[in-house]
Amino acid sequence: MSLLCRLCPGGPLLGRTLGALAAGAAVGFRGVCTAVSSAGSARPVSLSYDVFDGKTTDTPLVFLHGLFGSKSNFHSIAKSLVQRTGRKVLTVDARNHGNSNHSPLLTYEAMTNDLHHLLKQLHIGKCVLIGHSMGGKVAMSSALQQPDLVERLVVVDIxxxxxxMQTDFPHYIQAMKAVKIECHIPRSTARRLAEDQLRALVKKRSVRQFLLxxxxxxxxxxxxxxxxxAIADHLDDVLDFPHFDNSYEGPTLFxxxxxxxYISSDDYPEIQRLFPMADIQYIPDASHWIHADKPLDFISSVCSFLQS
Incomplete structure (x- = not known):
């Protein structure tokens, strides 16, 4: 009789510690930064990150991924930007994602707090924040809370x-929770079985591959x-955005x-209120996942913004 394992919602997968920073040629080093606990509901958790070292001392670029994503979503982009700009680039896993630690809490207060503690422990006093979707909201919150930390801000499709707008995120969660896979089978077989089971609720192959x-x-x-x-319990928080009365005056690219x-003309007044120096651009024929659809255009847009 086959042993079936219903996939767990996800356990904390610990990444490398600061004492074991190792990497191949492409990645300068990688690790998990354990932040000092603070009181309150937004107690920081350990975040996994990768660093791609550049040759210049210019302000580093820090990438923040979207919901269901991970730091690896930006690895090829990071390598290209190191070559194009010479800057150091960090890609970071949010709490409850990738190899970062898990927590029952998933709010922008918590995620922003995690990021600030990570940058503090890495002695990064100023950076260029680049965030996609959920990561874009973390980046905006960070810039509004600690403007001196953010030299420039890039917000990607949020x-x-x-x-x-209508999202399929609840269907993704439902589909992923329902997946059952036999234990001790090859990874390729497990992926195929998981995709077959996801197909009923996740129609787009590209999205299934992303979730997998x-x-x-x-x-x-x-x-x-x-x-x-945690994602299911806080999906409403992830779709929302905190209220701010102040603005971020630094250069900003939407x-x-x-x-x-995800960015419509209805959003322009609030963008202008919070980010008065914002420039809003659109990449032709790109979906929500701009960096995956049009990586060269995405890189060119970021480089042009850095030089402006």
Missing amino acids: SPRRTT TNLVEQNGHYTWRVNLD LGGSSSH
């Missing part, structure tokens, strides 16, 4: 307002590395996909 980047094997058992319970609807 606005500083509640996301009111979260399928990991531990001691013969397959699990999701994202914390599905970069949308022309085929996406």
Whole structure:
């Protein structure tokens, strides 16, 4: 009889510690930064990150991914930007994602606090924040809370307002939680079985492939590395955006996909209020995942913004 394992919502997958920073030629080093605990509900957690070293001393670029994503989403982009700009580039896993620690809490207060503690422990006093979707909201919150920390800001296909458009995120969570896979089978087989089961609720193959980047094997058992319970419990928080009365006066680029609807003209007044120096641009024929659809255009837009 086959042993079936319903995939866990995801357990904390610890990355490398600061004492074991090792890497190949492409990555300068990688690690998990353990932040000092603080009182309150937004107690920081350990974040996993990769660093791609550049040759210049210019302000580093810090990439923040979207919901269900991970720091690896930006690895090829990071390598290209190191070559194009000479800057150091960091890619960071948010709490409950990738190899970062898990927590029942998933709010922008918590994620912003995590990021600030990470940058403090890495002795990064100023950076260029580049965030996609959920990561874009973390980047905006960080710039509004600590403007001296953010030299420039790039917000990728998201606005500083509640996301009111119809999303399929609840279906993704439902589909991922329902997946069952036999234990001790090859990874390629496990991925195929998982995709077959996701297909009923996740129609787009590209989205299924994206979600499957979260399928990991531990001691013969397959699990999701994202914390599905925390995401489900806080999906409303992730779709929302905190209220701010102040503004961020630094150079800001809002970069949308022309085929996406996450940044609309209805968002312009709030963007102008919070980010008066903002420039809003759209990349032709790009969906919500601009960096995956049009990586060369995305890199060129970022480079042009850095030089402006």
